[in-house]
Amino acid sequence: MIGTTVRKMLLENEDDFLISSDNVATLSESNSLEHALLVLTKIGYSRVPVLNKEEQLVGLVSLSQVVDQMFGIEDLEPENLANKKVVDVMDTDIPMISLPLDLEKTLHLLVNDSFIPVVNELKQFTGIITRKEILKAVNHLAHELEIEYDVIEKVNT
Amino acid sequence: MIGTTVRKMLLENEDDFLISSDNVATLSESNSLEHALLVLTKIGYSRVPVLNKEEQLVGLVSLSQVVDQMFGIEDLEPENLANKKVVDVMDTDIPMISLPLDLEKTLHLLVNDSFIPVVNELKQFTGIITRKEILKAVNHLAHELEIEYDVIEKVNT
Structure with a gap:
């Protein structure tokens, strides 16, 4: 379990974590x-x-998955790309999360x-949570925690 | 500045941070x-x-930078790729670090x-530090800090 103070500091700018689907290429x-x-x-x-068509998330596709379809036996065959669709090469076994944010799960998936x-x-796509935004929060935590809090080693009894 | 306890916990598995050049495609x-x-x-x-040739790091190159060179005026022109070299398209203004690890700088760059x-x-390439390894350390910190330490809000005087 994530401690309450660490959780609070990581989530201080939680509103910035979600990059809305309006700003994500799909x-x-x-x-x-x-x-x-x-x-x-x-x-x-x-x-x-x-x-x-229903705006539901059905997969993720990478540039390398697309380019891979161009490799013929000897040469690059860009004409291969016209006859195939994204659905033919995308990954469908992908992680996804819903809001409210489960910080523990999100940190593990990232x-x-x-x-x-x-x-x-x-299951409609509403946005993404990125490593970049989480790392901004980690920087904040790393710099501020011991300014705002005393951190004292527990005594084993 | 990063606090001493946060630094200590993040660096507990510091030896795992560096992925050696032997295991990185270049x-x-x-x-x-x-x-x-x-x-x-x-x-x-x-x-x-x-x-x-001297094993020095001179840039970074991405798949999209390479593929971009294939776009002709109307069609994909894979033959463009045979005549150009990595040095023609790579980024040369790139971040790099040296060991011993400067945690503050590394967290910012990531x-x-x-x-x-x-x-x-x-300036010879010896490896990479990845977000993945840092996020493993962040997970460790998030889960363990308040188990091992009492975290008490400071009183403003």
Whole structure:
């Protein structure tokens, strides 16, 4: 369990943790890999959420998964990308969380992924929680905890 | 400044922080972008260190920087990749650190980058420090600090 003071300090700027879906590039599961290649190359994120028509989160797709489809036996075959869709290459076994934020679970998931998608009760995509925002909170904690609190080793009895 | 107890707990597994260069995929500045595309697609990292002949760190190159060179006016032109080298597209204005670890600086740099390259006094690449390893230490701190220590709010005088 995470201690109350550590939790409080990490969550001081909790409102900044969620990057709203309005500000996150996504792909549709029906997009061609040609389109996905363009989006993933231009936005500067190597992996983005994939949504269905109902705005539900159905997967994550990475630039390397798309590029991998271009490798032919000898040469690069970009024409492969026109005939395949995001749904054909995306990961579907992905972590996701809902609000209110479960800090413990989120911190654990972020060890293995650079961001965790957030969904509502209808599984619709509402945003992401990123390592970047959590690391800002960690910097805050690391610098402020012992300014605001006395930290005293417990005596073993 | 980071407090002594927080520092101590974050650094408890400091030896695990450095992922040695032996275990990190790198590219040479003279590699063709064709080769870079293959390496960056197959290893599962979207950005890797670039070394010169003296094993010195000279930049970082990402999969999107390589793929971007394939976009022609209308079509994808993979043949562009054979004529260009990693040195032509890599970032050279990159953060790097040396050991012994400056925890404060490292935590700050990791807000903006998913890993920080580590170099020796000759600027030779020796490894990376990743957000993943730091987040493991943060999980440890978050769970253990208030088990091992009493944390008491300071009284303002």
